[in-house]
Amino acid sequence: MKDSTIKKLEILAESAKYDVSCASSGTSRKNQQGGIGSAQGWGICHSFTADGRCVALLKIMLTNFCLYDCAYCINRHSNDIPRAAFSPKELTELTIEFYRRNYIEGLFLSSGIIKNPDHTMERMLRVVKDLRTIHRFNGYIHMKAIPGASSELIYQAGLYADRLSVNLEIATETNLKRLAPDKDHQSIYLPMRHIQQHLIENKEDRKKFRNAPKFASAGQSTQLIVGATDENDKQILELSSKLYKRPSMKRVYYSGFIPVNGYDKRLPMVQDVPRIRENRLYQADWLLRFYHFSVDEIVNDEHQELDLTMDPKLSWAIRNPHYFPVDINRASYEQILRVPGIGVKSARLIVSARQHGRLNFDALKRIGVVLKRAQFFILCHEMTSFKLQNASAEYIRMSLQEPPLLEHSIPQPQQLAMSL
Template identity: 85%
Template structure:
């Protein structure tokens, strides 16, 4: 590999590392005869497929030159950093060389904006098109769609990339305007709508025509920066819930604010990335997508932010004692799914297993239920029914946080009593 290519790789991989929206789940692109790579399943990051398999991606920018001067971005126009740019041919060959050496299984491609949106998008499109058509590369490709790019270019990109994404960055329009005056939500939502429209049209076309090309089989995703502005978790999750109502939106990623431009007075002074808040938002996001929770059950006007000391499902359960206890042998799947310590797989196994016999604590443990949490909110064949007699949230929290090992808790110490 040439020294010039290595230098560019070092610079542009470093510039790309702050974009977290690069999961490779949801695609089924298979290897074709005579092709290389398969998506079943310096700049190298790890991501996961829908079945949980870890894959390696070359996470790179086409260039870190940019017309914009966003306060939160390391690649902002006014920053005095090393700049570089790959030609489409260079980046295509680099990707193939990394694949042949077994370094990667796919590509995550983004770019700064040069000249204009269409010019940047055209150069990125040349990379993914050559990978597919010239080199017959069938690995996973995630490509950023540039706000302001034409609908036709976005359509062409979706024919070669498995996933497209457009980052919202800041959850509210006012704060986006304050930190990135050259951007607005309208210009970001427009390519999102283009992607959704093309996906729906492609779905109809594939029903009519067997060999119709597939468009962005893994849908689209976006990223929201957390902690750079004053949005509450309620505002962020309410926005995520609206985005998930769009059939094309697969993932919203939450990126804890990293103070790369400490000199900008518009940004908050932070010492550490808010990792715990980021983690809680992902947990709440999971409840929205898979546990049938409404956003106002997780956060609302009374509870604007997620509890950093407790996961959102447990926090909801403590605030809503009227829903408990849940009878494991009689309750519906939806009710069981809301019990802390019981996940989707465990809930399904419970519903299936209780058809054959009544379930007790030992069976629940073998199924995979986290009894340290769940036992406060359930009854089963060897436990008599409990009811909450003390609604003090602090008392319940203390009982849960200081709970000793299973079987060692005297009943009079619990925040529940026998009926």
């Protein structure tokens, strides 16, 4: 590899590291005869699969030159940092070389805005199109859709990329305009709507025409920066809930604010946003998507911020003792799902297993229930008394609250969700 290519790689990989909105869940692209790579069932960008396997992608920017001057971005126009740009051909060949050396299993491609959104999108599109058509690369590709780019370019990108994403960054319009004067929510929501419309149209086309190409089979995602502005957790989760009502939105990612531009007086004077807040938002997000919770149950006008000492499901349970006890052998799936220490998989196993006999503590342990948490909220064959009645909320809080997370030991969102 040429020294100039290595230097570009160092600069542009460093510039891309602050974007966390990348994963491959939901894609179904299979390997094809004569092609290379496969994305089926794999997580990308140092994500973890269901069996604990860590897999990686080339997370890179086409260029970190940018016309915009967003206060929170390391690549802002006014920053004096090393700049570089790949040609589409260079980046295509680099991706293939990395794949052949077994360094990566896919590509996450973003870019600074050069000249205008359409010009930038055209260059990114050339990379993913060449990978698919010339090199017959079947691995996972996640591509950023540039706000302001035409609907036609977004459509073309979706024919070659597995997932498209547009980052909202800041939850409220006022704060976005204050920190990123070149952006507004309208320009961000527009490509989101384009992606959604193309997905709906593609779904109809595939019903009518068997060989119609897939469009962005893994849907779209977005990212919100947490802590750069004064939005509370309630505002953030309300926005996420609205986004998830769109059929094409698969994931909202939460990125704790990192003060890379400490000189900008518009930004908070903090060393770092507590990573535990980021993790609590992921857990709350899990409750919205898989546990049938509404935003008002997790946070409300009285409790606008998530409790940092315990997960949001446990916090809700302590605030709502009237909901309990839940009789494991009689309650519905939805009721069981609300018990702290019982996850989606465990709740389904409980409903299935109790058809063959009454469940006791040993059976719940074998199923995978975290009894340290669940014991305060359930009744089962061996336990007819309700522990929550005999234990104060403060006692349960002190018994179950989690120690502060160390920066180097923060679990992945998927791992956090398993303890809900």
